[in-house]
Amino acid sequence: MSLQLFSFLVAGVVVLTGSLGVVMAKHPVHAALFLIQTLFGVAVEFLVVEAHFLAAIQVIVYAGAIVILFLFVIMLLGVDNAEDLSVEPIIGQRPLAFVGGAAILGLLLAIINSAGITGVPGNVDAPGPTGEVLPNVNQLAESIFTEQVFAFEVTGILLTVAVVGAVVMARRIPGALQPLPDIPAISGFGFGSTGDTDTDGDADAAMAAGDEQGDDS
Amino acid sequence: MLTPTYYLVLSALVFSIGAVGVLVRRNPLVMFMCVELMLNAVNLTFIGLAWGLNDIGGQVSVFFVMVVAAAEVVVGLAIVVAIMRRRDGATADDLSVLRG
Structure with missing residues (x-):
């Protein structure tokens, strides 16, 4: 061995x-x-x-x-x-989960058994395209920063978005939920008042009444 | 003699264990850990085949899978924290507010 x-x-x-x-x-x-x-x-x-x-x-x-x-x-x-595992919201969920897991395992093993892996298993530190032997880290860096450089940059954006989203979601808001701030520039437009082909006056009147109620409260 | 098939079999075992864990456990945190197990099983497959086929692309894929897993855990744990603040000791079964 x-x-x-x-x-x-x-x-x-x-x-x-x-x-x-x-x-x-x-x-x-x-x-x-x-x-x-x-x-x-x-x-x-x-x-x-x-x-x-x-x-x-x-x-x-x-x-x-x-x-x-x-x-x-x-x-x-x-x-x-x-946790209490005796509670079953879906009847028979846990036995079915084991059956499903065994089915996934059987399927994967059958696929592995049927798939023939062709290739030369061996040293990844093989001679590079230019002839010299590159260590693994150099090969990885060369691939990431040349072929996959766009994906690498998008990765940076993804991580930034994830951090900002996590901070926003886990932030502790004092008191009850606050109403959204009333911005005159947005609420003055009204929805559908400009460029609206709808000539139904009732809907506009109801919307105006709703705006007044919102202002009073 | 080690072949890539060993890696694929180990990966299949870990993936199945993780899948059963996601379906069986009720604590959202433990369910997240089982999702991590499944992602690691996929990484094992990538690494085994990158070695077996002598191709660096598999290792590059593992790099990106790790980044996505980190982002997923950060956002997922923030959601769990936000939910647990509102209702104490919630399990995944209690979170059925969005049921249609």
Whole structure:
């Protein structure tokens, strides 16, 4: 047994036990800790096939940032009580879930069994197009910053939007929900008053009455 | 001798475990963790095939999947925090306000 296969099998056992632990742990904090175990195992699997940069990113981003975010939310909300799995909103949901999971697994294994993977498994540190041997990180950087540079820039926009959205949604608003501010420039237009082919006067009158009520309150 | 098929089998196992977890668990946070498991299973497939086919494109895909997963977790946890502020100790089953 080669060292590569041995490392794969050891890390595979770590990944599988960790993922089973995530699903079966009663306590959400324990589930998060099992998730860290799984993610470290996956990072080792990345290292086995020489994806060094992604293994480092896996540890930093997933285990270092995402799981800590989970733990912070658990701590903030205090949802650390065990859940009651005996409640079934849909009759027979959980047995059906196991049947569905087994069906997904069987389908995936059948596809893997039938698919022939052609190619030369081996060192990704192969000679590059210009002839010299490029390390994995250099190859990845070259691909991201030349072919995929547009996707990379869009990634930056996505992360910015996600951060802004998270801040807006998780912000604590004092008191009850505030009404939207009344902006004269918008409310003066009225909806459909300009360029409206509708000649029904009743609708316009009702809309004007609604505006007056809104102003009074 | 390690082949990409080993990676695909491990990935299928982790993906199925994550899918069952999403369907069985009721705590929204644990359901998110199971979604992370499924995303990691997909990453394992990408890495295994990037190695097996000797193509760096699989690793680039994993990079973008990781970014999207981070954004998804940030927004999802913000939604969970916003919901938990309004109703205490909500499980995923209680959040049926939008039921048609």
